[in-house]
Amino acid sequence: MITLENFKKYKEFIVVEAPTPLRTFSSAMHNPGYGEYTFFVNRTVGIDYFPEDANEEMRQFLNERNFPLEQTIAMMTAVDMEFAFIDCYEEGETSIVIMVTAGLGNAVDVTKAHQYAYQPKVGTINTFIFINGNLSDEALIQALCCAVEVKTKIIHERGILDHKSGTIATGTSTDSVCVASTQTGEFHQYAGSITKMGTLIGRGLYETMNKAVDSYLAFKKGNQ
Template sequence: MITLDSIKHYGEYVAIEADGPLRTFSSAMHNAGYGNYQYFINRTVDKSYFPSDAHEEMKQFLQSKGFPLDKTVAMMTAVDMKFAFSRFFKDGDTSIVVMVTAGLNNAVDVTRSHRYSYKPAIGTINIFIFINGCLTDEALIQALCCAVETKTKVLSEKKIIDKNTGTVATGTSTDSICITSTQKGEVHEYGGSITKVGSLVGKGLYETLSIAVDEYLKYTKGKS
């Protein structure tokens, strides 16, 4: 079972360590796609970070910290890990852990992005969702869709603007998401918006990401 105690803070990165492999679907930098993984990393890099091969550099970083490359999913962000926010939510026999970091300098409205040339910028929303339950692949992907919908809802309510278009952003150009299930406990065939899993993801991510966005805005306002 994944709980808040499963999350370990190491300064420049946060690690979520499971007792065994979890069914995983993600757009993470390292080990994207579908698979079974045990270690999950969210890493802070400096704003000047531009290696010749970021994927290779990430592999070297993970190896230096003792994480097996074939068992680890990893993301990176310029957001300091002191702004990594985690929450635990429960509904009956199913529970989830949500962990996010939110950087918004690179906010983009995907419905308008074809009209403009966007320069590389620091800013990304990294989302990890751990589900203590047994999900079909269909349910896992449906729950991921609920998470993306929730992210867009939060940015809309917080009035996060794409600076190129002047319209409400739907995300950033470098967002990453990882959703996993322990494959133990209550069985879920579906994970859409009115299911137990989907609604739990919506509630949990809405609360956690709202806090992360508020703290990011407070921090950046203080520096401006």
């Protein structure tokens, strides 16, 4: 199982080391897509972070800390890891552990982004969902879709704007999501919005991400 004990916090990153490889579907910066991975890294970088090749720089970062590249999922954000929120949720025989960091300085309305030239800015919502359950490939993808729906719902409720278009944002331009399953325990063929798995993700991520957004907005207000 994945529990809070699997999370190790360091100054500039948090890592989850799974006891066995997890079935994973993600949009992570390092090793995106579908696969089986053991290490999951959420990393803080500075607001002035603009290397020539961010992917290569990330590989160097992981190498220097002895993370095996072929076994590691990694994301990055300008949000300090002290503002990472990690919560556990249970529903019957299935449990999930969620980690979120939320930076909103780069909020974008995807339906309006074609109207203006994009300029890179810092701001990312990173979401990790670890599932103690057995998911079909279909359910794994549906779980990721549920996570994106929750994110967009929260941004809409909070009135977060795309500063270019002035419309409600749908996310940031660099958001990353990772869903990882232990493939043990209760089986879930589906994980859509009205399934047991989908509603567990909906409830849990809504609570955890709102905490992360609260901390981001409070921090920005205190530094104005």
